[in-house]
Amino acid sequence: MDISGNTIIVVGGSSGMGFGVAQAALAKGAKVVIVGRSPERLAQATEDLAGGERVKSISADVTREDEVRHLFEVAGSFDHLFVSAASHLAYQPIRDFDLEAARKTIDAKLIAALLLSKYASRxxxxxxxxxxxxxxAAERPMATAALVAAVNGGLFSFTYALAIGLAPVRVNTISPGWIDTPIWETSALAANKSARFEQMAQRLPAGRIGRPSDIGHAAIFLMENEFTTATVLPVDGGHRLV
Ligand SMILES: NC(=O)c1ccc[n+]([C@@H]2O[C@H](COP(=O)([O-])OP(=O)(O)OC[C@H]3O[C@@H](n4cnc5c(N)ncnc54)[C@H](OP(=O)(O)O)[C@@H]3O)[C@@H](O)[C@H]2O)c1
Structure with a gap:
């Protein structure tokens, strides 16, 4: 399958991996609808993507059912959905875990996936x-990543079940390693970012930290390959093994 001319909804398309996926889809001749909460970030990303009429944006908080319903009403019919949106991921020692922070993490990665699937499937x-x-984190969690590991691992299982439930629509998940995106600036992981990236790059078989374009490339493969469904695709430079 060739995605040229297809409409791709990219939830999280105003930053990081989602932006990389939007860029890759435009380069393939697709139309993209980028989704995020901040209208300002969406406007900036639309300008940066420079895709003219082939780029539209819709503002929505995908942890909220009313906003997800509205998103798909506005978007109309489409061909592929890519979801990278997440924020408020709680990295905390389990002894001190804050329940509100935990619920936001579950909302961001699992409830959002559930709501998007419910309305996208229609x-x-x-x-x-x-x-x-x-x-x-699903496979190589840090000490403070118990919940992030659980929601990422939960997405693996969600993917397998949804691929059966929504067939013939294909459902897959990308499992990234460390990718240099703005999420690193806003999370608890920001401290010593450069030094940590350098150390990780030396450990990884791939010899470098990932880029949003690495995720864009993988996402296009999953959209175009008609025989790939119920798959979790690691794009992690070999991180699982080191
Ligand atoms: N970067 C890494 O090293 C890494 C590694 C492993 C896994 N991941 C996972 O990869 C995904 C993407 O991360 P990234 O690094 O690309 O992050 P990012 O650069 O911070 O981008 C996140 C995007 O999601 C949007 N967003 C966040 N919450 C939203 C919500 N509730 N509703 C709608 N849009 C929302 C943001 O826009 P607004 O803020 O305007 O809403 C932004 O466009 C996340 O699921 C993260 O857990 C990242």
Whole structure:
């Protein structure tokens, strides 16, 4: 399958991996609808993508059912959904865990995936696909990442079940390793970012930290490959093994 001319909804398309996926889809001749909460970030990303009429944006908080319903009403029919949106991920020692922070993390990665699947399934084209974004914490968690590991691992299982439930629509998940995106500036992981990136790059078989374009490339593969469904695709430079 060739996604040229297809409509791709990219939830999280105003930053990081989602922006990389939007860029890759435009380069393939697709139309993109980028989604995020901040209208300002969406406007900036639309300008940066420079795709003219092929780029639209819709502001929505995808942890809220009314906003997800409205998003798909405005978007109309489409071919592929890519989801990388997440914020408020709680990295905390389990002894001190804050319940409110935990609920926000579950909302951001699992409830959002559930809501997006519910409303997307009503109008996605039958040849289309849905791709979620999990993360290396599912398989190589840090000491403070118990909940982030759980929601990412939960997305693996959600993907397998949804691929059965929504067939023939294909459902996959990308599980990224460390990718240099703005999420690193806003999370508890920001401290010593450069030094940590350098150390990780030396450990990784790939010899470098990931880029949003690495995720864009993988996402296009999952949209175009008609025989790939119920798959969790690590794009992590070999992080799982080191
Ligand atoms: N970067 C890494 O090293 C890494 C590693 C493993 C896994 N991951 C996972 O990869 C995913 C993408 O991360 P990223 O690094 O690309 O992050 P990012 O650069 O911070 O981008 C996040 C995007 O999601 C949007 N967003 C956040 N919450 C939203 C909500 N409730 N509703 C709608 N849009 C929302 C943001 O826009 P607004 O803020 O305007 O809403 C932004 O466009 C996340 O799921 C993260 O857990 C990242």
């Amino acid at each position: 109008q996605i084209n039958g040849h289309g696909s849905i791709t979620f974004t999990a993360g290396i």
